Amino acid sequence: MAECLTYVSQKIHKIRWKPTSTTIQKSETFATGSYEDLANSITIWGVGHMTGVVNQDKFEVADLENSQPRRQCCCKIPGDVNGMEFANSEIIVAGLSSGAVYLVRLESQSQELNVQFNWENLHPYGGSTDIAANLPEIVSVGEDGTIHIMRIDSKRPLRTFAHSDSCPITQVQYLNTHELCTTNTVGQLRIWDVRSPTDAPTRVMSSSETLVALRCVDQHPTQSYILASGGSDGCVTLFDIRKECSPLTKLQIHDEDIWELRFHRTSPSYIFSCSEDGSVRRLNSSFEMKALSLGGSNIDVSELVPKCGSSMNSLDVSGTRMLCATDAESVYVIDDVI
Amino acid sequence: MVSVINTVDTSHEDMIHDAQMDYYGLQLATCSSDRTVKIFEVKNGTQRLLTTLDGHEGPVWQVAWAHPKYGRILASCSYDRKVIIWKEHDGHWSKLYEFNDHKSSVNSLSWAPHTLGLAFACGSSDGSISVLKHMGDNQWDCQKINNAHSVGCNAVSWAPATVPGSLIEPPSNSYQNNFVRKIASAGCDNLVKIWCEKDGQWIEEDKLDGHTDWVRDCAWAPSVGLPDSKIASCSQDGRVIVWSSSGKDGVWTSKILEKFEDVVWHVSWSLTGDILAVSGGNNKVSLWKEGLNGEWTCISEIGKGQSNSNSVCD
């Protein structure tokens, strides 16, 4: 496992790979979104040691520099970047603490990052907490329990589920073109149908009796009825949305809040998770429904980043490469994670 | 390196007398001779006026924020003999309570430590001190210390909520009841006095005699858990005195930090109680720190200038 640790002098809340055109291609560009800073920004980085020219005069410095990600361009954002996704390889959408949603375009020619569109005041109280994109649609969720669905070319939200959740929504994901799933601070996983005439969720699933917050969710890439969510108790909870509302299984993976988790897109037996406890771990399981519900199924957990001493806020995996970012203003690029 | 990072035009029409940042450093309250209190939002070196509170009929001397666990509450005291408690709801500020039981200017007010509930003390030129405690439902219970300082009380300051011996023994369940309620006050009788609540009554516990002229201000140092207490006082006589008590025998010893040539108006402690800011005396603001040898030294000075050329002097 090759690992590169960089201090970026910015507290990073979200980190995402720029999508590549093919799955074989190695990702070389990623974006970070900062928070709790005097001036927040979205920054585009190039992964080190493949690009760049070695400068003969300053070999020592240049070498050091080359192994590190390099800042390519940057764009100021008025608020904490709470949610950030690449909608495609050129468009980044971000949900902010100010309650606004920003659409930022990465000009691959000029290597510039420009704000192209913004929706202000979508979540006036508490701000936006996460965002998901399924072009041409974008969805933003907030602490106010509201879900807004926008089209990238229209100033007005397409559909709004106003205060449909009594509690703050923590994350959102598209399950398919018309269904969304969200998690909230009282341990619920909810499924919403965009086409539904009412503002109620189509399903509510509860992860625990004790109202432990769910922090994140991801959908199995091939068995689309399996959802994995991470809780503030450090547990990964698996749900089968075809079945009853209670979880399939619950695994204690971390000691504290799991902020993000990801199924590997092409090897979905792996789940990657990062946590407030400062670690990044990888679960390996066949996710065989039968075995899981019996509590069996061999699950092995490996540590990709041991507890680093500060919250691991965000992670992303593309092919064999993983990115993660911490509250200690550091970014890890790790190769050969599977 | 010391630097002025921001200069705020307060838009007050007359002199300001106090400026207090809230607990989180997000909002700033100011008060002025123009009879108003203003609240600003302070962010990244910029400020925005949120509101102007009218209600006083004389110069407003002091403002103080209550602990945020009670909501956004601000208290102000004025020459008009009134104390007004303001409360924010949904971004709007309104008068929550008005206290006008003093016969003369209310010069100073101080909130009690939040662990003691929502309560404050105020001192007036009529010589008395009032202690008000919120009993719920906007009912305030008032206890008065009459004739606390003859000629007038200039300043009041609550003692931090420490439990005696908290370092030695871990706090027990009943420790709420062990909190000592104490107030220091400064007056025109050249004295600093310590008041203590015993069985629901405020009694004079100690009298600190060290100044030879009006004591303008006194400030109880924040506690970091040590059993000893510290109070700073400053006076018209130019002296700044730091009083300390080991807490065991209850005896206060004084140390004259400096004898200035002019009146010292104001003393205030840093959050951790390790630096004392002294206003006045030599027309400057000076910062004092107790060295490891127990001696106080001036570590920084802030002077004033009229021109607007260079920001650092030699």
Next chain:
Amino acid sequence: MEEPDSDNANEIVVYDPLMEHHALHAHWQSGHSLMAFASTDTLASVDQPRDVSQHPIYLHEIHWNREMHSPVARKLVNESRLVFVGVQQQAEISGKPTKSQLLKFSRNYRSILQSCFMELRQKFEGSEEFDEELEKQMQLYSMMELIWSLCEILFIENSPDGTVLIQLVEWCKWHFPVADDYVRLCYNADDYGSPAQHPNYWPAIYTLALQGRTSEVREMLKLHPAFQTQEHDPFASIDELLRKMPIFSYHQSQSTNEFEMKWRHWHDECVKRFYGGDFDTMPNLKTLSRILCGDEGIIQELTELYGSWYQMLISYLYFKNPTISVSELHYHTKAFIDIFGGQSELGPLDRILLAAFKFDVSQVIRECCKHLGTWWLPTHLADLLHYCDLVPLSITESGTNVREHLIVEYTSSLSNFDSFWPVVVDYLSFCGSLSNHYLGLFVQRIPLSSEKKAAKVIRICEKRGLLKEVESICRQMKMKSMQHNRLGTALSWCIKANDSSFAMIIADKMLKEYARTGLFSNIDLIDYLGSSVLMSESLTFLGKYRDFHKLYAAEKFKDAGQLLLNLLMSRKAPLDFWPSLLMDCLPLLERNNLIYDVEETTGLLACLNVLDQKQKIFDSMTEIERENQEKKMKHLRLALTNNLAKAIVS
């Protein structure tokens, strides 16, 4: 090296036209900041007219230690935090880190300083214009590295027998590349034909020798056209001396006595050859041989070439007394300081290094605090040295412990900057017995800007047992939610804080809302409260009432009816909710199959009668509402009577 700050950094002037006639006042804000303004005597006659109207009234926000916000400093802060926590954790595990562990930690700190310096240099070299601020920063970082590495050698690394010179010579070589500069000049200048012709040829050789780099000296000498290897040649003679110079190293399983004997022999040989006139024909070689002899006079002569008293001190001792121990160093400092003008000429850096040479740890820390303008170095150094048992606990009169005192200073210098809050928390957590008091003070001032941040702060408080603060945070979050009419969120905070009395208030509010609108806005939460409903009676009632709705929706009318009856009879429902509950019976009564028997129906009628007597609850209603209500009640009474009849018949 220059002084850290040439201008007086501790004095500042605030410019404000109003201050011409009025006193300057200042009040503390949080962290290292003050608010200053012009003001008058509050007790002066208030009616006196003032001439302030033509001037705007200004407030001046004054901060210090802002240099910790620069990108490079942020790197330093965040990276060193991990090392600091590592040290503390090691100490917690094993009581005290071992010497080799401490050395490793010390090197970690130093490598962070170095990488920060590198980054600054890169920036400095990359910027188009001369950047004074960057240059100052570079100076500061290189100075910190210099101080730190000396302290590491003297205080942490020192070998069991106390010898340090080899490391000190290395320290000079690393930090003061004077010799390398001369050598480079010699090689690069083509004008002079060969390096040996260069005017810096001999300075290069002398400085290399002073840094104990004998083999490099020999290489240089070989370039000289007169260099010969024949016997009795001055070059051959000096070459032999240089070649044979014994080097002491603790690691080479060589006893000090053994080495001293060898070295003495070599030294005597140097002196013999010098006085024997071996080098009389070559004055430059004579100078070189005087260096080898450890001749104090030559050191003085070469001060022009070679820097400062401490470098000279080290060179001198290297050739005079190579096995000197740390504790003896200070006997020699005065002589060299005198050469450089005596005590009065010492700059801040000199004073820091002198204290180190004198092995006075407290003085080193004091001087660093005074002159560096950053708390970073004294704090981290004192912490490491504390574990070397070198920093006395020094509980002073003021009751402060040096290490803890510095940690508090360092965190104060960080606390003006919001982003650093987790760093501050980490440091305050390792502040001895006062940790929780400091943490308690600090966490109250972390703005709870989001639910996520509140959750993070709560977790920290829970870990440290700061339960009062947890309660206070939950309370604030609850109030904020209430203010924005987010009852569900507020309730979830109550549950987290186990605040049953407030949960009751919210539950009542929800019931009232239902009674008024017939809709529950927070069903999504109430239905999933689980065992949490047990914390308050109202909440339990609310949960049960929702169960009734669910049973009804599932068409389990019999069960639904029983549950409703229980709720009414047990008197658990608040009185003003009774009308709603009773009205809920209506559809049950109107069903074909009988749900309530005689006794039950009588009970319900009794409830209705109670309600009739307590008209008070309808007081708040409007005329139309009351009429409506009465109509409904009438309808209900009729239905109940019918039901009673039905029940008796069956």
